Amino acid sequence: RTDGEAILELDGLTKTFGAFAAIDDVSMTVERGEFRSVIGPNGAGKTTLFNLISGALPVTEGTVYFDGEEITDRSPPERVARGIGRSFQISNVFGGLSVRENIRLAAQADRRSEYNLLESFFKPTNRYEEINAETGRILERIDLTHVAEEEADALAYGDRRRLEIGVVLATDPDLVLFDEPTAGMSVEETRETIDLIEEVLVDQTLLLIEHDIELVMELSDRITVLNRGEILAEGTPEEIAENRDVQDAYLGG
Ligand code: ADP
Known part of the structure; x- marks a missing residue:
């Protein structure tokens, strides 16, 4: 590739x-x-x-x-x-937040967000919808849609790993x-x-x-x-x- x-x-x-x-x-x-x-x-x-x-x-x-x-x-x-994305040896996951919230936070803070500052200022709803859509896409990609509203701390081991990789992906x-x-x-x-x-x-x-x-x-x-x-x-x-x-x-x- x-x-x-x-x-x-x-x-x-x-x-x-x-x-x-x-x-x-x-x-x-x-x-x-x-x-x-x-x-x-x-x-x-x-x-x-x-x-x-x-x-x-x-x-x-x-x-x-x-x-x-x-x-x-x-x-x-x-x-x-x-x-340059960070590895997850230092975990980027917030245990008390839901799976969806974790992905959404990472997507909001993605590295391109600063370039979208002006755009998000004038069209805040556009960015909000874009982030929601992106969050949904990532949940599908890491196969965690079915546990999206669960707390990260409540996840099974393998799902926690999926979430960590999803958080990395969300920062783009x-x-x-x-x-x-x-x-x-x-x-x-x-x-x-x-x-x-x-x-x-x-x-x-x-x-x-x-x-x-x-x-x-x-x-x-x-x-x-x-x-x-x-x-x-x-x-x-x-x-x-x-x-x-x-x-x-x-x-x-
Ligand atoms: P690896 O990841 O391959 O195990 P490291 O990069 O952790 O190796 O370490 C390489 C060498 O540098 C080791 O001998 C380690 O003791 C030394 N080292 C790493 N960080 C420091 C530091 N902050 N101060 C002094 N020596 C260090």
Whole structure:
């Protein structure tokens, strides 16, 4: 589903903590529409890399480009407004609100809302109807219409995951960073969650940190392997599986 156009480019990215380089001269390009996984042992720098992309951490050196523009010094909210969506490791769901209210809130706060300010000022009802319609579409898409009026806290586990993905979708991102969305899940729950992400976020570019290698191999368009802050290998699942360095350093032969 890629079209060869770069959506995210990292050029010579370095992040040091004191004398220690958690990310060391990393350059990589992610194409629009791609499903890219970032793997590597604990401490490899995966979360740090995501924090540099989202703007949660300032870079020490190097440049971040998104959608053809440099965003290296942009704040996290500015990056969200440009279309970099947050993962749901930090849950965006309000437990006391209904499923519908959660989706509606996210749709209202979507990144394009600032561009619609004038329009929503002069035609508030138009925006209201538009958001209601969008909310309904998203509820259908995540298959939660039947529990739309229930409190988020009352949802079964799997439905809660659906809602979290729906909230991400409602903010209308171009790129979504998923930092271990399946942490603490069983193998089956992990599979269902990743399948759902792939099924629902079809128009988005996905960047995923995931420990389940089998799943990563099955679903990714390309994989970036980090080791000690550096890119050890990058390629299709087939290329990564055959890579000697990866086998030695990470997959244990
Ligand atoms: P991963 O996500 O691949 O497990 P991290 O990005 O969390 O790796 O961490 C990479 C390295 O950077 C680790 O050695 C970690 O201890 C170190 N590190 C991460 N954040 C900080 C910080 N705020 N201060 C000091 N060291 C850090």
